[in-house]
Amino acid sequence: MAELINTRVAYGKALVELGRCNPDVVVLSADVSNSDYSFMFADEFPDRFINTGIAEQSLVDCAVGLALAGKIPFVNTFGVFLATRAVEMIRTHVCYGRANVKLMAAYGGVSPSFEGPTHHATEDIAILRTFPGMRVVVPADPYAQTELLQQVAASDGPVYFRMNRNEVPAVYGTGDAGPAEAVELGRAQVVRPGNHLTIAATGVMVARAVAAAEQLAGEGVQCRVIDVHTIKPLAADTPAAAAPAPRAARDTGAVVTAEEHNVLGGLGGAVTEVLAERCPVPVVRTGIADRFTESGPYFDLLDRHGCSVADVVAGARRALALKTRAG
């Protein structure tokens, strides 16, 4: 297992840096700043930090007002609360109202593992990506997270930025992945070359997809692994030839998706939608099988709920079989 690095500390540092670079950056939290690590910003810039109390709806509405008054608000709380309790605020006032609000979703996926299903954000990507104007970003590791955060801050418009709670393996700067500086908002990144099959992964599942690809390489199957850190817009408006996801599908003829999310409507849904219209090839989705999860150690939960390396390998074998049948 690769060395684990702390996602939340990396986020806190990056947020402070944003505050130093731009005096219009303000940060809000719904009284979980010592969980989401926005306390690091509060310590540095106490006068630009707003604690709304345990009130996620006014948290988001207040951020909307700040944005419309010219500030750049970074809203912090657990992803599950943003995507469910505050979702009408996000749809109506952030998206429809075109407010430049950055939704910093802490505790993405099952990463608040011991807290149990009440705190697991496992439908958030599906919910958020259907709102016009919303971008959905899920960094693969803390290095990519820092790069993407800077790009998100510099670009106008709403974003749902889903982060991990825990120490996670590095992807960038390891293996064939190249440096995190190459990560570009809105463009999937190839982190391992291969031509037999594509594994499209997001978040912590990118590292697991690489591990799956290494295992399959031992069997002579060369998988191309792409980090789909920007789930929306997925293919942007680029021609299929230039968009990494459709191009990988065309080159390899089959795709497996891997995400820490319900298999309905998230990365798997988004990839399937794009490929069905632009490059129809077999797609196998891996992830949480449309059910609620449970409490437990993080990596054990991933393994038990459809997000293990073995799940990705099994998905790859199914996709290869479908590709052979189709061929």
Next chain:
Amino acid sequence: MRHTHDHPEGLVRELHRRAQQFRLDVLEMVHDSNSGHLGGAFSCAEILAALYFHHLRIDPGRPDWPDRDRLLFSKGHACAALYSALAHRGFFPPSELLSFRKVDSLLQGHPDRKTPGIEIPAGPLGHGVAVGCGMALGLRERDAKPSAQTAPSGAASPASVYVVLGDGEIDAGVIWEGAMLAAKYRLGNLVAILDYNGTQQTGATADVMPHEPIAAKWQAFGWHVQEIGGHNVREVLEALDRADQVHARPAVIIARTTKGRGVSFMEYDHNWHGTPPTEDEYAAAKAELEGGMRQWLN
């Protein structure tokens, strides 16, 4: 600074005439599109007249002017009255009003920021106070910084934020989240006007969800509270002046009004919340509103 002295009789009469014109426009719009909300639009007509035609620091030629006062029309379903006010104030031509709720119109069924003068979407109820908090914080701290620890020494922007609330909408919990937030941050540049018409979609608010004691509630949440008659323009003007004098805490004006005000068979009747009139009802309502207008014409 705004004036706090007596308002001349001519101004008061003009604003009453404006309010009645809004009602006539609303009737035409809802009749023409055969959909929309009459009762709650009629109840806030004087409030809107006092704000748009006297109190607000706004410039229709510059709807994005950074120092403009912001009016957040939180009871979005009553927007036909708001559209009439904006049109007559010069944000867009009154000839647009009859495009209300029709395809390709500037005037959506509920407010949309594409309409000049509209600050936020509304219709899903309850957002105005919390969005207003963020806006008031952002304006107050445009050059300074937000802080709960210190009262503001002076507003970075001279602009204030005014939120028009319906009484049915304060059933929503987020209203009270926002109310606490505004008090915590001592938002003296935030004023809410509660159109307390006593009637919501399916009945009297006292039956649907009792709000009394309404003044004590807002006081307990840390707000400066005034209670006025919301169809008396002079009272509205004076209350707005007083609210502007409140520092270091938000202010609410509880404006007692009548749903359906101005048309006898619509008043106090929740069935006129969102129902368009028949041809006969339209003719009768128009005659009553025109009759009501006469007292302000000379």
